Amino acid sequence: MSRFWNPLVKELTPYVPGEQPKLSNLVKLNTNENPYGPSPAVLAAIRAATADSLRLYPDPNADALKDKLAAYHGVQRNQVFVGNGSDEVLGLVFLALLKHADAPLLFPDITYSFYPVYCKLFGIDYQTVPLSEAMAIVPETYRRPCGGIIFPNPNAPTGIGMPLAAIEQLLREQPDVPVVVDEAYIDFGGTSAIALTQRYPNLLVVQTLSKSRSLAGLRVGFAIGHPELIEGLERVKNSFNSYPLDRLAMVGAIAAFEDDAYFQQTRQAIIASRDTLTGELAQRGFAVLPSQANFIFARHPQHDARQLAAGLRERAIIVRHFNLPRIGQYLRISIGTEAECAALLAALTAIFANC
Ligand SMILES: *Cc1c(COP(=O)(O)O)cnc(C)c1O
Numbered sequence: 001m002s003r004f005w006n007p008l009v010k011e012l013t014p015y016v017p018g019e020q021p022k023l024s025n026l027v028k029l030n031t032n033e034n035p036y037g038p039s040p041a042v043l044a045a046i047r048a049a050t051a052d053s054l055r056l057y058p059d060p061n062a063d064a065l066k067d068k069l070a071a072y073h074g075v076q077r078n079q080v081f082v083g084n085g086s087d088e089v090l091g092l093v094f095l096a097l098l099k100h101a102d103a104p105l106l107f108p109d110i111t112y113s114f115y116p117v118y119c120k121l122f123g124i125d126y127q128t129v130p131l132s133e134a135m136a137i138v139p140e141t142y143r144r145p146c147g148g149i150i151f152p153n154p155n156a157p158t159g160i161g162m163p164l165a166a167i168e169q170l171l172r173e174q175p176d177v178p179v180v181v182d183e184a185y186i187d188f189g190g191t192s193a194i195a196l197t198q199r200y201p202n203l204l205v206v207q208t209l210s211k212s213r214s215l216a217g218l219r220v221g222f223a224i225g226h227p228e229l230i231e232g233l234e235r236v237k238n239s240f241n242s243y244p245l246d247r248l249a250m251v252g253a254i255a256a257f258e259d260d261a262y263f264q265q266t267r268q269a270i271i272a273s274r275d276t277l278t279g280e281l282a283q284r285g286f287a288v289l290p291s292q293a294n295f296i297f298a299r300h301p302q303h304d305a306r307q308l309a310a311g312l313r314e315r316a317i318i319v320r321h322f323n324l325p326r327i328g329q330y331l332r333i334s335i336g337t338e339a340e341c342a343a344l345l346a347a348l349t350a351i352f353a354n355c
Helices: 007-011 040-049 063-073 085-097 115-122 164-173 194-198 227-237 247-258 260-283 305-314 338-353
Strands: 080-083 105-108 126-129 148-152 179-182 203-208 221-225 295-299 330-334
Touching: 040 247, 063 080, 063 221, 063 247, 080 085, 080 227, 085 115, 085 179, 085 203, 085 221, 085 227, 115 126, 164 179, 164 194, 194 203, 194 221, 221 227, 247 260, 260 295, 260 338, 305 330, 305 338
Parallel strands: 105 126, 105 148, 148 179, 179 203
Antiparallel strands: 080 221, 203 221, 295 330
16 A cells, blocks of 8 residues: 555455466466467467567557458458457456446356456446356346446356357347457357347457467457447557557467367367366266356365365365355366366365365
8 A cells, every 4th residue: 555556546456366376286277278288380470470570569450360350250350359368358348338327337246256346447337146046147137227238158157158049138138238248268168149249239249369279378359349349449449558469469369260170179178078077076076067168167065165275285286266155165177188187086086085
């Protein structure tokens, strides 16, 4: 606390990201990174771009990357916005589209914990809408006056996906407010709402290269929606930072979308490991929520979640525990390689044998 701080800074409760341990011998299942490395073509493209041209500013509009994303998703360049990770894209979305003086923003009571942090930073009034008993988003519960709606699909940290028909119902019921779908985990089994952006000018879909494209370290995210939504985002972005994406990030991201074979192979491997791990945990007595993401959310009726997380940590495995209402007895476990999943199961067997 310093007397030099702006008064708002004293009031902030910043987001706390999952731990990035300095030790390298840990099995890291706590931040939903991809256990497989990026495509070799991505690394080659970044190496090739590591050249004298780094003295020059990158393209502030990232046109080459936008063209690649537009072609991949079947939209026009002016329907694509890019940013330094989807967290930055989301931050600009909150500022440009979700701040309205007359009505609160709505999002689920259990969801990505960055949303309330952006609300505080930008002075956005919000209401949380409870998930069902089964931890699902219920479209009817969003039938109330609001200035906007945001939710992840699949939701985080539950992993539960929402059918496209339910999203469309929500869009039909709320045609006059922006609806933002955060699809950070969509490539692990959900159905993207990008196609709906052609018919619903109030829909914005946000995605990231951090999870399904194994590029959390490169920091690339994007949004797709009606050109007017994109223009609003560009206005805010160009009032803050003209160059959020550097030259290496742009060429790496383009190369990632050109190597579809690697993308399909790694995401299928993760989906298969998730389904195997779900069965193995269920056999050990865990209640596992049905996941369409690269993580699972599970609780054990006989074992306290915080103690389980501590026991795993003693055995060099880190998972995420949220000390929050409704989910304090759950662990969020990222899907690792087959060997990492096996190490997790062996550690749980050892912990259960001790108590
Ligand atoms: C991981 C995650 C993000 C942020 O991803 P980055 O692109 O790495 O900033 C956004 N939303 C949700 C729900 C996430 O889980």
